[in-house]
Amino acid sequence: MKKSDEQLGMNKSIARRDFIQATALTSLGLMLSTSCVFTNKEKESLVKDYPPLKTGMRGSHDGSYETAHALARQGVQFKNPVDTDEYYDLIIVGAGISGLTAAYEYRKKFGDESKILILDNHDDFGGHAKRNEFDQSSCMRLSWGGTMNLEYTSFSQPVLDFIAELGIDVNALHKKIKFDYGNDKPAIWFDKDTFGENILIPGFSMYSRNEDVIDQIDKFPLSEQGIEALKAFYTKDDNVLEGLSEKEIENVLYKTSYTDFLEQHCQLPKEVVELFIKATDGYWGVQPHSLSVAEAVSAWLPGDHRIGESGKEVRGNNESEEVAMFPDGNASIARLLVCSLIPDVCPETTAKTIAMAEFDYSKLDLPNNATKIRLSSTVVNAKNEANEVAVTYVKNGKTIRIRSKHSVLACYHAIIPHICPELPDHQKKAQQYQVKHPMLVTNVLVKNSTALDALGISGAYCPGRMHAKVFMTKGVNTVGYQPDYNKDEAVPLMFWGMMEPPARDIPIHAQLRGARMTLFQKKFEDFEREVRTVLDGLLGPAGFDVAEDILAITVNRWSHGYSYSYLDLWDKKYKLSEAPHEIARQPIGNISIANCDAAASAYSQAAIEEAFRAVRELK
Known part of the structure; x- marks a missing residue:
């Protein structure tokens, strides 16, 4: 039986407000724990119109479009x-x-x-480089509401020079982060609404072969045929393209959708193929039914082990996994640029102090x-x-x-x-x-990570839900941002993904426009109800109280999100x-x-x- 809105905590005022009111912030400033030391200037800044602190609907927010x-x-x-x-x-x-x-x-x-x-x-x-800042707990918590990575190993020399000119040491940023999008302790979570029961499989990742936890597939809510087919897909090393001509192999890699590849070449039933549908939602904003085999494998989806030497080729085309990252994502780059252009907004700020710098928007x-x-x-x-x-x-x-x-x-x-x-x-x-890909990033501040720690997970892939994935944002503790994440400290959870397109057999631009319209038409309460439902089912068994343990929700709705990049299945070579x-x-x-x-x-x-x-x- 589904929980009512009241049972989910939808009546809690802290999550229902669209932004933090100055009066609420004044009270908050009086209640802050002495474990966080604020200067008078910092306390004064809490009552100003400071956009990064706003919760509720952000991104394409009311008033912007x-x-x-x-x-x-x-x-x-x-x-x-x-x-x-x-x-x-x-x-x-x-x-x-x-x-x-x-x-x-x-x-x-x-x-x-x-x-x-x-x-x-x-x-x-900042555009999509959006800073989400939370002060509802004893200390500041940062997360990002859009673009987040610096894929510095693929930067051109002019961009590297520009980054260095801003004082950013990308190598140092890379070395100091301990964060992997929930992939350090991954899980897959099957929800009751979609699959009939809530089932959590710790240790299972949709982005690896899962050889160490292959028996966990027995717990999946699939038919016996589906379970055996999925096990075979992960464990076999045979080249399913063996015997094909060079031209035929090229057609499979670049002119066949990833889902058709799984079904036709790897003999996965449709029920199993569906488990992969949301795997590229947050990363690409296009689902695997509209991506080629090469594109999907380059986005870390499994399959390179079933296509012989071609697997090394397409996996090698992938962007390096080495990234640098600020605690608020690439919002720090935008902030450093603003500091250079208008120094009075934040005097004497450097790339080493930017994360904690106080910005005066009135300047x-x-x-x-x-x-x-x-x-x-x-x-x-x-x-x-x-x-x-x-x-x-x-x-x-x-x-x-x-x-x-x-x-x-x-x-x-x-x-x-x-x-x-x-x-x-x-x-x-x-x-x-160039129709942009819709993008959705929802940050939820929870009282602590106790429930996730008890379950032994840092995030979970959710194949049946609106957001494809949820994960903790611990570990990006750089440039002056050093939160003390003990068991009692608040932690942001990031949900990311996109909306389902209206159909899969329509042109990609129609898919993107339809998904954008679905995203745009949703209200804040729709996203709030979704994340509360997910956290109740996922973390509730470990003691998470969905009505009491959520401190704030920020929805970054990017109806016009990722820029359109040409796709193997849809675009010609120009x-x-x-x-x-x-x-x-x-x-x-x-x-x-x-x-x-x-x-x-x-x-x-x-x-x-x-x-x-x-x-x-x-x-």
Whole structure:
């Protein structure tokens, strides 16, 4: 029998609020344990409008998308803007890593005295590099609400130089982290709603062969045939491509979906294949039925041991597993850039102290700043006029027009045709091709890790639930962030994944748009009910009280999440300069374009490199 909302703790005010009110924070400051020492300045900062502390619905939060939707979906015209006397050398649309890097590089090219304005529709900077900060327990707890890894072994030299210029020692960051996305003590959890009963299998990972725990498959809620087939899949080493021609092998690797491979070549029944469906949700935002064998194996799904020498080839194409990581993910890069652009926001902060640095958001948009960041401001038009650019934006219901010598559009491609209608039709078409993958990151602060420790797990793969995976974020204890995670200390749990597409046999863009709409239409209470249900079933047997042990919930809803990257099953091979992203990023007049879409890559290094290019194009 399902628990009621009241039994799940849905009536608890701490998880129901959409953000932390100043009055609540004032009380919180009085209740903080003496184990955390706060200065007067830090206590004062708790009552300010500090976006990283906001809980509830974040990411594409209320107030961030309505104006853009009115422009793009309803064709609303924002007429009669108020002209101001503001004039800048550069106006940037988007305060993500690309936009902030563009400002940084522009000053290097045109001088530190350059007047720059960065406009962003969200109430925080960083784009998908979002910092989630919790102060509901005795000490600060950090997690990340979007982009998190620095895959530094694949960085180009210019990006490595840029990172070093910000003072970031990626090797030191890598050496100090002890975190593996819950894979150090993995588990798979079958939920009662989907599989008829709650079954936890500690030690089992969907991303390895599980030879040490192969007998645990006997506990899976599968038919006897399914259990034996899955065991055979993991234990056999025969090459299922033996006897095929080179061309036939290539077709299997790059033109066959991973799910078809499992079913047709490895003889796994559909019930078993379904267990893998959510395995790439958080990592890719595309499910294995739409990924090739090579793509899925490169994303750590098992199967390379069944394709002979080809397994080494496709597994070798994978990004290095060596990553550097800040406690708040790549939000620290955004914060370091802001510190460089507007030092008064956080004076004397370095890459070694950035995690614990106090930011004063009231200093972002002061009249005397050479560089300003204006949040909650949605750009609705950017237009070349003679030798300048006129930019129109909406803030607090007012439509305002300002001008600059140059502009960089560091927003996602799909909105640019609506912002910049003077672009040629073929470029607009290319921009619309790049439909972003929806992404969901939900952070839940719980009182302690006692239940997970008792179960012997650090996370679990949940094949029947909304979020594909949940795991503790312990172990990213660097750059001044050294939480004392004893058994009584609060710990963030991260849920990540995506929404199911409306169908699997429709084109990939339709899948992504449908999944995005499903994600966008859900309310905060839908996500809250989901994580409470999962934690009750997963951790309840170990003493977790779902109504009392959840301190806060932050939902990072990214309806427009990962940048579209070309997929083996869906995209043709383009000639140099003819791919949609290359056409889409072409400058026009004094306007250039910088974002991950411009690289057809969702990685932060791509955002940085595209900012380099966009600034180079400005004359």
